[in-house]
Every structure is written in C-alpha cells, then in structure tokens.
Amino acid sequence: MEAALELAATTRSLASLGLREVARHAGLNPNTFYRHFKDFDDLGVAMLDELGSELRAGLREARMRPAKKGFKLSDFSNPAEGLAQAQALARESVGLVLDFVMDHREAYTVGIRELHGTSAVMRRAMQELLDGIAVDMTEDLLGVLMLPAVSHEELLAVARVIVRQMVFFSMDYLEQPSRQAEIKREAERFILLLFWGAIAARAPDLLSQAKLKFPTI
Template sequence: MNKAPEPTGGRDKLIAAALQLAATTRTLASLGLREVARHAGLNPNTFYRHFSNFDDLGLAVIADLSGGLRKGLRERRRRPMNEALSLEGVTDPVELMRRAEGIIKESVGLVLEFVTEHQQAYIVGIRELHGTSPVLRAELRKVFDLLAMDMVEDILDVVPPQFVDRDAVPGIAAVVIREMAFYSLDYLEQPENRDAIRTQAQRFILMLLWGAMAIRVPEAIRLPKLAEGMAVMP
C-alpha cells in the first residue's frame, strides 16, 4: 500500500487538521470549528462548505479509512495465491493449518501496515468506538460488521467445507475483527513490542481457526492431529 498523499483541497485539509488535533487524547466531538479551521490554515466558513458538523467529518474519516482497508484486503484476495499457501485439494488438517498460517501472516501484516500508514485516523476511529457520538459509534459498528462479512467470504472460499462448521464462521470472523482492532492499536502505541504483538495476533487467529476445525474434524483424528497442529504455531 502506498502512503496517503498530503492533503490539498479544503476537505482533506480539514480532515487532516481534525485528526492531528484529536490523535493524542481527544475525540472529534471535543474539537472546535475555529480551532480546526485555524490548524488547517483555512477560513472557519470553509468548514460548512464540506461538512455540516463534526459527526459529518467523522463519517468521512471512517468511510475513507474503512474503504481503503477493505480495498487492500480485497486486492490481496484477488491476487493469484502462492501454490504453497493454496488450500485447494488439501485433505490433511495439519497441512491445512500450516498453509493457513501463511495466509494469516500475510493478512495480519497487511492490516498492520495499513494502520501504520493511517495512524492518526485509526487511533481517532478506535477512540470514537467509546466516544460521545452515537452516530460515529453506530457507523464504526457497521464497519466492523462489513469487515467480518468480508472475512467470512475469505474463510468459506479457501477452507474446504469438511474442515470447518460454516455456521460457526460468522462468529469467528466477528471475534477476529474486534480483537484485531485492539491488536492494531497496541501495535501503534507500543512500537518496541511490535514483533511480539504481530505474533500474538497471528497465533490468536490460528487458534480460533484450529478450534473451529477441531469441532468439525472426525473424532478419530482430532486429538493426535490437534497436538501436531499446535506445533506449527509461533
């Protein structure tokens, strides 16, 4: 992914200014119109040419951020898969886990790269999950739901049906998306621990997938294969 270009138009300058001001300890609702316009180097009246209020600005930030992340993940899905990572034709659960581990590492890396490139917007967005604006809280929940739906499609596309209970996949995806949101925040706020956080995120997803498979795989192979499969985790 390429780094976002410097803002040029009034809309982008206002968004960038609001994110810079809110990225430390504040929420968008705590900002003042004149404060944001001054930080952006614009006349305060410019704000209303682009946004009706700070919820409107926040919705624009969320749309830009979520759209970019979903696009990046879709592009990864559409790339021809490395043969070593393909799950097509795999019949052994341990081999499937080994290959799934590679897919998980790539996907986690993509998410962490994206949030690093959009650090201010991401931090503000996560803070708004518990902020004072019901509009932004509701929109962020929708984004989580959309990302989870995308992940459900990913899992059902690549994991052979004999290995996972398809009814369990939406729940797994919802948990992964929510936990990745906070792994990503830790990744940004603890640069000295980034390798460990990346590994923890990968292991968490792999363990969830293996748990779903352990329920589905016949009892005759579940326990010995489980012990063997756990050995592939970092």
C-alpha cells in the same frame, strides 16, 4: 478533513475539536465549515467513508494476492498441509493489518477512539465498518480455505471475533514498538487457537488422526 485528522491525531478526540480550531488549522474562515458539513458527525462520517473504504479495499486486495499465486487450500486431502497453509495465511493477514495501522497511524487512532466515543452516529459507523471487514474476511476465506464442517455462520462469528481482537492487538502494536514482533506472534497464535478450537469442536478426530501438532509460533 485533512486538518481535522491531523488535529484529532494530536489533540485527540474528533468530537471535542472546535469548529474554529479545525478551520484555523486549515487556513479557512470558521463559517466555511458550514458550506461543507452540517455537523461534526457529518465530517466524521465523511472521513470514515473515505478512509474506511480504503482500509477495506486494501485488505481485500492484499488477501486476494496470495490466491493468485496459486495459494489454494480447498483440497483437504492432506489436512496437515492444509493447516500449515492456514497458518501461513493467518500470518499474512495479521502482518497485513498491522502494517496498515502503522501506515495510517493517525487515522486508526482517531477511528478507534470513535468506536467507543461520544457520538452515536460515529459509533454506529465504526461498528459497521468492522462488521463489513469481518464479512469480507469470511467470504474470502470461504473461497480459499475449506475448513471441514465449519459453517458459514460459524466462520462469520469467528471472523467478527478476530476483527475485534485485532483492534486491541493493533493498539498494543502501535503503543509498544519494542514488543511488535511478540505482539504479532500473539495475534497469530490467537487466530490459530480459534480455528483449532473450531475444528476440534466439529471434527475432533481430524486433529488426532492426522497427528497434527499445533505450531509453536
């Protein structure tokens, strides 16, 4: 699995890897592959299970951290303060994801390739991973951030959209190191824009009443 990841990160495209190629790079006999995996799909799913759950756990744990520091947004008695903290939360989450992809560059690159790649099995697995992350995010947000009149389903839809958009932002982030700060800002802005829209859609009075200014990130 290590050999496959390394090769896929350079040669690119897990599915197009040769069985002999990975075996060679792992210092093993080609046939040994069959002792562990049936397919290349099999290998891919195994790798995704490992790295995917690491990512998911990492994100959860990191999202939980600020909550322990008394980061509680539930009371919306002061909307201005609440949304300011929402901004901080968005910033932290974005930083989190982008740090992760920087730390797991190859794994991320290879994984995303499979998202629209050849193998239907891998596509499905990747989609489920992203969806799982969106579900996690929704649950965590519901515990911490009580947005007015934004239902569970709405929040989930927003989370899904955010996760998918972060795929692109992460790509940019990796491919354009010189623009990293700018990209990070764009991502934060995008997320806030969505929440602003969600609030404005349900409680338009809130924003103008409280004279909330959209932060100029």
